[in-house]
Amino acid sequence: MILVGELSLWIALLMCAWSATLSFAGGRLRRTDLIVSGERGLYAGFGFVVLASAGLWTALLTSDFSLRYVASFTSANLPVIYKISAFWGGQAGSMLFWCLILGGYAALATWVNRRDNRVLMPWVTGTNALVLLFFVATTVFASNPFERLEWVPADGRGLNPQLQNPAMALHPPLLYLGYVATAIPFGFAIAALITRRLDAEWLGAVRRWSLVSWVFLTLGIVLGMWWAYVELGWGGYWMWDPVENASLLPWLTGTAFLHSIMIQEKRGMLRKWNVTLVVTTFLLSILGTFITRSGVIQSVHSFAQSSVGHWFATFFVLALVATVVLVSMRLKDLESPAQLEAMISREAAFLYNNLVLVGIAFSVLWGTLFPILSEWVRGTKITVGESFFNAVNVPLGLLLLALTGIGPLIAWRRASVANIQRQFAGPATLGVIAAAALFTLGIRELYPLMTWGLASFVAGTILQEFWKGIGARRTMYGEGVPMALVRLVARNRRRYGGYIVHAGIVILFAAFAGMAFRKEYDVTLRAGESTTAIDPFGRRWTFTSEGLSEFKALNRDVLTVALRPTVDGQPLPILTSEKRQHRDSRGQPTFQPSTEVGILSQQRQDVYLVLAGAIGDQAEIRINFNPLVAWVWHGGILMAIGGLIVMWPPSMRRRRQEGYVAELAPQAVAVSA
Amino acid sequence: MHPRTKFIIGGVVVLGTAGYLMAGSIQDTAVYFLTPQELEAKVLEDPGMRGTGVKVGARVVPGSVVRDSSGKAVTFQMTDGHATYQVEYRGLIPDTFSDSVDVVVEGRLGEDGVFRATTLLAKCASRYEAAPEGYSKETREGYKSAAPAAAGAEPPTP
Numbered sequence: 139m140i141l142v143g144e145l146s147l148w149i150a151l152l153m154c155a156w157s158a159t160l161s162f163a164g165g166r167l168r169r170t171d172l173i174v175s176g177e178r179g180l181y182a183g184f185g186f187v188v189l190a191s192a193g194l195w196t197a198l199l200t201s202d203f204s205l206r207y208v209a210s211f212t213s214a215n216l217p218v219i220y221k222i223s224a225f226w227g228g229q230a231g232s233m234l235f236w237c238l239i240l241g242g243y244a245a246l247a248t249w250v251n252r253r254d255n256r257v258l259m260p261w262v263t264g265t266n267a268l269v270l271l272f273f274v275a276t277t278v279f280a281s282n283p284f285e286r287l288e289w290v291p292a293d294g295r296g297l298n299p300q301l302q303n304p305a306m307a308l309h310p311p312l313l314y315l316g317y318v319a320t321a322i323p324f325g326f327a328i329a330a331l332i333t334r335r336l337d338a339e340w341l342g343a344v345r346r347w348s349l350v351s352w353v354f355l356t357l358g359i360v361l362g363m364w365w366a367y368v369e370l371g372w373g374g375y376w377m378w379d380p381v382e383n384a385s386l387l388p389w390l391t392g393t394a395f396l397h398s399i400m401i402q403e404k405r406g407m408l409r410k411w412n413v414t415l416v417v418t419t420f421l422l423s424i425l426g427t428f429i430t431r432s433g434v435i436q437s438v439h440s441f442a443q444s445s446v447g448h449w450f451a452t453f454f455v456l457a458l459v460a461t462v463v464l465v466s467m468r469l470k471d472l473e474s475p476a477q478l479e480a481m482i483s484r485e486a487a488f489l490y491n492n493l494v495l496v497g498i499a500f501s502v503l504w505g506t507l508f509p510i511l512s513e514w515v516r517g518t519k520i521t522v523g524e525s526f527f528n529a530v531n532v533p534l535g536l537l538l539l540a541l542t543g544i545g546p547l548i549a550w551r552r553a554s555v556a557n558i559q560r561q562f563a564g565p566a567t568l569g570v571i572a573a574a575a576l577f578t579l580g581i582r583e584l585y586p587l588m589t590w591g592l593a594s595f596v597a598g599t600i601l602q603e604f605w606k607g608i609g610a611r612r613t614m615y616g617e618g619v620p621m622a623l624v625r626l627v628a629r630n631r632r633r634y635g636g637y638i639v640h641a642g643i644v645i646l647f648a649a650f651a652g653m654a655f656r657k658e659y660d661v662t663l664r665a666g667e668s669t670t671a672i673d674p675f676g677r678r679w680t681f682t683s684e685g686l687s688e689f690k691a692l693n694r695d696v697l698t699v700a701l702r703p704t705v706d707g708q709p710l711p712i713l714t715s716e717k718r719q720h721r722d723s724r725g726q727p728t729f730q731p732s733t734e735v736g737i738l739s740q741q742r743q744d745v746y747l748v749l750a751g752a753i754g755d756q757a758e759i760r761i762n763f764n765p766l767v768a769w770v771w772h773g774g775i776l777m778a779i780g781g782l783i784v785m786w787p788p789s790m791r792r793r794r795q796e797g798y799v800a801e802l803a804p805q806a807v808a809v810s811a
Numbered sequence: 812m813h814p815r816t817k818f819i820i821g822g823v824v825v826l827g828t829a830g831y832l833m834a835g836s837i838q839d840t841a842v843y844f845l846t847p848q849e850l851e852a853k854v855l856e857d858p859g860m861r862g863t864g865v866k867v868g869a870r871v872v873p874g875s876v877v878r879d880s881s882g883k884a885v886t887f888q889m890t891d892g893h894a895t896y897q898v899e900y901r902g903l904i905p906d907t908f909s910d911s912v913d914v915v916v917e918g919r920l921g922e923d924g925v926f927r928a929t930t931l932l933a934k935c936a937s938r939y940e941a942a943p944e945g946y947s948k949e950t951r952e953g954y955k956s957a958a959p960a961a962a963g964a965e966p967p968t969p
Binding site: 300371372477478479480481486489490493494497500501504505508509512518519520521522523525526529530533534537660731732733748750751758760 | 814815817818821822825826828829832833835836837839840841842843844845849866883903904906
């Protein structure tokens with residue numbers, strides 16, 4: 139099976155080359171036989187990547203340590219779940235994983251759309267096959283998971299303990315599912331540019347694939363934040379590390395695209411911009427991978443430097459040049475018939491939303507690449523810290539939050555004074571009241587006040603929309619409130635799904651602001667001793683130590699401390715934090731010791747306990763109070779749910795009855811169905 | 812005025828503000844990211860560099876690590892093969908920190924030539940990639956001779 143897997147990878151390489159060549163030739167000559175053969179080549183390419191993956195999984199599960207990859211990332215005593223997830227635990231495997239997802243997406247895109255756009259599809263298939271060809275070639279030549287060792291070790295090194303966490307088993311695949319999905323819209327964009335089919339035709343499919351990418355990226359990023367928070371032990375979830383930034387960049391441009399595409403659908407504007415965003419999102423995914431894999435930028439997350447970096451850099455440059463040439467050849471076809479009519483209009487609000495999102499993306503990219511840029515220009519590496527990102531992105535983020543409330547409610551083309559009063563009087567009042575209330579409660583920090591004020595405003599607009607929608611259904615159909623709510627969302631998935639995403643954003647921003655009030659205590663405790671701390675809400679906590687204890691578990695030695703917390707005299711469940719030393723099956727220590735933090739999660743705050751070390755029977759402990767952290771996860775989940783609702787295909791029956799979502803332009807109906 | 816012109820003016824204001832914030836905060840937060848050798852050269856050139864906040868990326872000298880038993884302070888030497896500095900650090904020590912890993916320290920070089928770090932990032936090559944080189948050299952010997960001590964305990968080779 140392992141040998142089959144290895145060979146399959148080579149065959150997949152040939153299949154992709156075949157598919158790309160035949161699809162392009164077929165598209166050019168308009169010959170159906172070539173096109174069909176190209177499609178089959180892609181399916182076959184995907185099939186062989188599946189076989190290769192099955193081969194690697196077999197090797198991992200049977201602990202075949204003759205493969206370098208298996209010996210490097212697993213050990214005989216590793217739990218099965220982590221043997222499975224070791225597939226994407228290292229570079230070579232994650233490259234193959236990337237091929238697997240891309241192959242699946244590309245085959246699916248071809249399968250679903252092959253009858254709809256006969257002119258466009260061969261080029262889509264060909265471009266996707268070409269991208270897949272690149273990934274398979276990189277895997278085969280630069281980072282092959284089937285590489286063998288010259289001897290067979292008795293046991294493998296095991297998986298890094300920090301990756302032995304359920305979130306870490308899920309986080310990379312989700313992120314990859316998101317990253318890789320940006321390739322499909324890229325394929326459509328290139329195909330549309332080549333065939334000059336630049337009207338709404340390609341947008342339906344592209345929008346759906348962008349949503350797929352967006353939902354997975356959202357989930358992947360939030361899960362990554364959660365992993366960093368529970369596993370890395372520094373008490374936060376985001377530190378503007380290059381690797382984190384790399385995942386945020388395509389999310390930002392992808393989000394911008396999902397908004398600007400509505401303007402093209404409704405008003406035919408922004409064609410160049412939309413093509414640019416689609417391509418940029420894909421290129422940022424590639425650049426992100428390059429950053430994380432090449433070692434050009436110092437990051438605590440960095441993978442080992444490897445030749446994969448060169449491959450990605452080459453591919454990035456080629457794709458960039460190809461797109462720039464194509465777009466400049468098609469500038470005339472990308473002219474928009476309509477123009478902006480008024481500053482106070484939905485178009486303008488969306489344009490500003492795009493401007494801000496792209497501005498944030500640019501500043502994040504700039505800050506991430508600054509060490510390289512400064513080395514080119516001035517000869518020394520200069521880095522910028524977290525405060526750079528916060529200084530730029532907090533104000534931009536607040537502007538974005540305000541637009542989240544304004545954009546969906548303001549009228550198209552030109553908003554009247556009456557429209558503005560009707561839509562915004564209530565929510566604006568709510569925002570001002572909320573900010574004033576918080577001010578009287580003693581909160582004086584500007585940014586948190588603004589965040590919570592604006593968040594209340596946006597929440598007001600969303601609630602008002604639901605309220606009006608439910609009210610309308612109740613009078614029209616006489617439905618009860620729960621039924622009206624369900625039908626309202628189900629019948630207008632795009633609109634109300636979008637509001638649910640916005641609600642998630644509001645919660646997320648409000649939660650971010652909470653971290654401005656975090657508190658930290660460093661204490662040393664013997665068994666029986668206790669310490670007091672005041673949390674950000676002014677409540678009095680005591681922590682009584684139960685002492686340190688040592689024990690052995692399946693694959694590790696553990697030193698643990700237990701604290702008994704009380705708040706205002708009320709006892710709470712015990713909190714523990716551990717230092718772990720992992721061992722392989724022969725009892726030898728593997729990796730450095732790792733820390734397991736203890737978290738007491740409440741809705742208003744997390745109490746975050748870290749065992750820093752021990753002197754004899756004294757435990758050195760850090761206690762953090764992190765306000766509102768739980769809401770980061772709630773907000774993230776809500777965003778993903780909203781995204782799924784938007785994405786969910788309408789049922790066949792309803793599609794036939796009512797056509798696709800009424801908001802779509804008529805030409806797009808056939809494509810997106 | 813044409814709405815498009817107005818929009819462009821608005822856009823310029825937004826992006827201008829963003830650019831101004833970026834430029835301003837780069838001035839405030841940018842720090843040199845040097846190797847020990849470059850730090851030495853900079854200090855020779857301009858003694859004012861002592862006491863200026865810098866980031867240094869270097870390798871820990873094996874055997875030089877002295878941990879305070881509390882687990883919250885450490886001293887060690889860092890080097891790039893050309894220059895070596897003594898480093899003092901107070902704070903939580905990352906799990907990945909050990910002898911002979913790559914570190915990035917941020918802090919100031921004191922008049923006494925000791926680097927006082929306020930942040931310590933340990934970048935272990937094997938953190939997510941279990942350095943295959945470690946296999947082909949030391950670890951391999953370890954397995955061959957079946958000497959139990961060698962297996963995973965060895966730090967990956969540079």
